[in-house]
Amino acid sequence: MYNRRKGFVKWAFGGKYNLEAYLFLIHRITGIALALYLPVHIIVTSMRIFGPESWKAIMERVAHSPISAFGEWLLVVAVAIHALNGMRLILTELGMFIGRPSRPAYPYRNSIDRQRVLSWTVMVLSAVFIIWSVVAFSPRFFH
Amino acid sequence: MEKVKDVVFRILRYSPEDGKPTWSEYEVPVIKGMTVLQGLFHIKETQDPTLSFRASCRMGVCGSCAMKVNGKHILACQTQILKLHADVLNVEPLSNYNVIKDLVPDLFPMFEKHATVKPYIIRYSDPEEFNDPTGEYLQLPDELEEYLQFSYCIKCGACVSACPVVSGDEDFLGPQALTQAYRYAVDTRDEGYIVDRDVVSDIVSGVFRCHFVGACSDACPKGVDPGMALQLLKKELFLNSFGLKRKKKTAGFHRIDFNAPPPPDAPKPPPKTVEG
Numbered sequence: 001m002y003n004r005r006k007g008f009v010k011w012a013f014g015g016k017y018n019l020e021a022y023l024f025l026i027h028r029i030t031g032i033a034l035a036l037y038l039p040v041h042i043i044v045t046s047m048r049i050f051g052p053e054s055w056k057a058i059m060e061r062v063a064h065s066p067i068s069a070f071g072e073w074l075l076v077v078a079v080a081i082h083a084l085n086g087m088r089l090i091l092t093e094l095g096m097f098i099g100r101p102s103r104p105a106y107p108y109r110n111s112i113d114r115q116r117v118l119s120w121t122v123m124v125l126s127a128v129f130i131i132w133s134v135v136a137f138s139p140r141f142f143h
Numbered sequence: 144m145e146k147v148k149d150v151v152f153r154i155l156r157y158s159p160e161d162g163k164p165t166w167s168e169y170e171v172p173v174i175k176g177m178t179v180l181q182g183l184f185h186i187k188e189t190q191d192p193t194l195s196f197r198a199s200c201r202m203g204v205c206g207s208c209a210m211k212v213n214g215k216h217i218l219a220c221q222t223q224i225l226k227l228h229a230d231v232l233n234v235e236p237l238s239n240y241n242v243i244k245d246l247v248p249d250l251f252p253m254f255e256k257h258a259t260v261k262p263y264i265i266r267y268s269d270p271e272e273f274n275d276p277t278g279e280y281l282q283l284p285d286e287l288e289e290y291l292q293f294s295y296c297i298k299c300g301a302c303v304s305a306c307p308v309v310s311g312d313e314d315f316l317g318p319q320a321l322t323q324a325y326r327y328a329v330d331t332r333d334e335g336y337i338v339d340r341d342v343v344s345d346i347v348s349g350v351f352r353c354h355f356v357g358a359c360s361d362a363c364p365k366g367v368d369p370g371m372a373l374q375l376l377k378k379e380l381f382l383n384s385f386g387l388k389r390k391k392k393t394a395g396f397h398r399i400d401f402n403a404p405p406p407p408d409a410p411k412p413p414p415k416t417v418e419g
């Protein structure tokens with residue numbers, strides 16, 4: 001026997017999938033990135049307990065370079081996408097937008113198709129947010 | 144019937160003796176209406192008798208013949224080759240399982256998980272009714288609709304194969320088992336509810352590992368829509384944990400006298416035929 005379980009690889013290349021499989025992948029990536037960012041954020045902001053001087057010093061270092069501006073922009077985008085898609089998941093997991101059970105009749109239309117309007121909403125709002133954030137951040141990128 | 148075209152079957156072959164899975168190609172003359180399963184039988188009968196696959200009913204009810212063709216999950220017996228609009232078919236066994244040989248996956252893990260959710264009606268108030276039935280439980284049409292769709296599952300395993308969460312973690316019960324948990328939990332005749340089927344809320348294997356990718360619903364060849372069952376199960380668990388939802392009781396019980404003589408206007412049973 002050999003095992004056909006591909007592990008985490010399948011998150012990305014599992015086969016011919018519906019749109020939501022890609023939202024799932026993005027949700028995973030942004031989620032893990034945010035979880036990794038959080039401890040760093042807590043360490044940096046906790047510098048304040050060593051007094052205003054050390055706070056200022058670290059802020060000088062992390063807050064004013066274009067690279068950290070780019071990092072911050074990535075963070076904002078990740079939070080936005082994760083939050084928007086998270087709202088879609090909360091709604092569907094509470095049984096909204098997925099329809100009611102009914103006798104299957106061909107061609108099948110399933111719950112994931114019924115909630116697709118939410119997926120498109122998430123993607124459009126994310127795109128709008130990303131464009132807006134680029135505009136808002138641009139002075140800091142080219143500073 | 145006349146041949147419409149030749150289609151190449153690229154099949155992922157594997158035999159335990161050789162160790163490594165390899166692709167083999169076979170050319171099949173396709174006639175109108177021919178299914179993927181018929182194509183496989185054609186190869187087995189005329190080209191390579193060592194080809195292994197599983198099939199029984201050839202009408203989409205036994206769940207033996209689920210496999211992947213060009214990346215899509217299908218039942219080989221209810222998929223017509225010409226409807227796939229392809230000249231080359233990449234035929235693979237299901238993912239997320241061990242493969243025993245060629246296109247035969249080992250579905251045991253799925254059946255074991257299926258058993259852990261207690262996929263049967265649990266009764267406490269009248270246990271003797273199960274050993275010695277005296278009638279039937281009544282159910283309203285609306286109550287039937289609640290779970291009927293999910294009872295069409297034929298345990299083919301396509302949904303488990305499609306699930307990326309099962310791929311990442313074998314311990315997750317997977318769409319098939321959790322769908323059946325929901326199917327029995329909302330059946331009004333059942334008294335176990337989600338309380339007795341406590342594996343469904345387990346932190347490692349339970350339903351909250353599901354992230355509604357929807358791959359299972361897309362893969363299911365019977366229109367069962369496991370994705371919907373799992374979301375409804377989450378809702379049920381959520382509402383129940385705040386005491387907002389209680390299990391519905393059965394609409395009633397209809398006693399039947401099994402020993403009573405048939406009514407005079409009942410149709411007569413057919414005459415017994417003599418065994419030859």
Ligand code: SF4
Pocket residue numbers: 295296297298299300301302303318319322362363364365366367368369
């Ligand atoms: S839910 Fe559908 S895909 Fe999954 S085992 Fe049942 S019939 Fe097969």
Ligand code: FES
Pocket residue numbers: 197198199200201202203204205206207208209218219220221
């Ligand atoms: S052979 Fe029974 S489902 Fe295909």
